[in-house]
Amino acid sequence: MPVTQLAVAALASNPVQQPEMPVLQVRGLEKSFKKRQVLKSLDWSVPGGRVIGLLGRNGAGKTTLLRCLLGLSPIDGGSIELFGAPMLEPGGERMHRIGFVPQTFDLFPWMKVRAYLDFTAAFYARWNHELVERLLTNWELDVKQKIGELSQGQRQKLAIVRAIAPDPDLLVLDEPVASLDPQARRAFMSELLALMRAPGKTVIFSTHITADLERADADIALLRDGRIQFMRPLAELRERLKRVVFSRAEGWSQAPVVAGVLKSHVQGEQAVLLVEDPVVESLHALAASEHANLHIETPTLEDLFVELA
Numbered sequence: 170m171p172v173t174q175l176a177v178a179a180l181a182s183n184p185v186q187q188p189e190m191p192v193l194q195v196r197g198l199e200k201s202f203k204k205r206q207v208l209k210s211l212d213w214s215v216p217g218g219r220v221i222g223l224l225g226r227n228g229a230g231k232t233t234l235l236r237c238l239l240g241l242s243p244i245d246g247g248s249i250e251l252f253g254a255p256m257l258e259p260g261g262e263r264m265h266r267i268g269f270v271p272q273t274f275d276l277f278p279w280m281k282v283r284a285y286l287d288f289t290a291a292f293y294a295r296w297n298h299e300l301v302e303r304l305l306t307n308w309e310l311d312v313k314q315k316i317g318e319l320s321q322g323q324r325q326k327l328a329i330v331r332a333i334a335p336d337p338d339l340l341v342l343d344e345p346v347a348s349l350d351p352q353a354r355r356a357f358m359s360e361l362l363a364l365m366r367a368p369g370k371t372v373i374f375s376t377h378i379t380a381d382l383e384r385a386d387a388d389i390a391l392l393r394d395g396r397i398q399f400m401r402p403l404a405e406l407r408e409r410l411k412r413v414v415f416s417r418a419e420g421w422s423q424a425p426v427v428a429g430v431l432k433s434h435v436q437g438e439q440a441v442l443l444v445e446d447p448v449v450e451s452l453h454a455l456a457a458s459e460h461a462n463l464h465i466e467t468p469t470l471e472d473l474f475v476e477l478a
């Protein structure tokens with residue numbers, strides 16, 4: 170088994186504790202586009218009350234997975250349960266409990282922002298008018314402008330306002346901040362976290378911007394090879410996974426073997442290892458016997474993503 174697969178297998182063997190009933194339960198999900206199999210017998214259990222960052226490389230299948238979960242794309246096999254009942258098709262009462270921000274928002278280009286929000290509000294029993302007004306002001310959205318005339322970033326802001334306003338129990342966002350400038354991203358993240366302070370709310374969002382996941386203190390779910398490879402709290406990943414660097418002038422023919430190594434490579438004078446729960450005394454002993462200097466670092470999420478995705 171390649172080392173990266175070993176790494177993610179090791180992480181998967183210690184799954185996140187799930188104190189609440191799952192909001193989402195996926196079993197054996199299969200999805201192909203013609204001969205391209207994107208999701209392969211994917212299992213995923215998402216507990217309530219968490220912020221979950223869905224990470225994966227370009228083309229890993231994040232958008233496909235999110236669309237399948239919401240019934241927006243037909244599945245080839247397996248089952249999906251939302252709030253404890255099978256997800257068969259979009260619509261119905263349960264959909265009022267779900268907010269979705271798609272990767273691109275290009276509906277109703279002829280409608281003005283105010284008319285669009287009023288029209289949408291009419292479909293929902295719960296619609297937070299006060300929050301809508303606050304976000305419109307904070308994010309400088311002109312309610313008299315037509316949606317088709319908004320910039321990409323402004324459209325994304327509108328999509329976020331529209332998704333949050335009905336006070337959903339589950340908020341699903343597909344790269345929601347890709348077009349937002351850093352200021353708007355920060356504002357969005359703090360709104361999102363404020364929303365999450367209410368008990369039982371769950372957020373799933375895919376992103377490439379690892380700093381946003383760090384700000385949200387999210388659980389990280391890694392999608393690779395058509396499956397969720399592991400889901401673990403970011404704080405736990407950062408606490409337990411360390412980047413261990415041995416360096417010496419003569420370099421290395423291969424990286425030293427240490428307990429808990431998930432991945433390693435040699436780079437000039439350095440042997441760089443990603444190690445779970447390293448035993449510091451053993452590493453120091455090994456460094457001394459190999460006449461090497463030792464550095465133990467806490468990896469950034471970006472480092473982890475590069476190593477594991």
Ligand SMILES: Nc1ncnc2c1ncn2[C@@H]1O[C@H](COP(=O)(O)OP(=O)(O)OP(=O)(O)O)[C@@H](O)[C@H]1O
Pocket residue numbers: 202205207225226227228229230231232233234
């Ligand atoms: N409608 C479609 N028809 C055919 N292939 C598709 C379709 N939608 C997605 N795919 C393929 O499925 C795979 C997964 O795509 P998807 O958009 O889900 O990935 P992603 O992880 O969201 O990527 P990114 O990070 O680039 O947004 C890709 O190989 C893509 O080409």
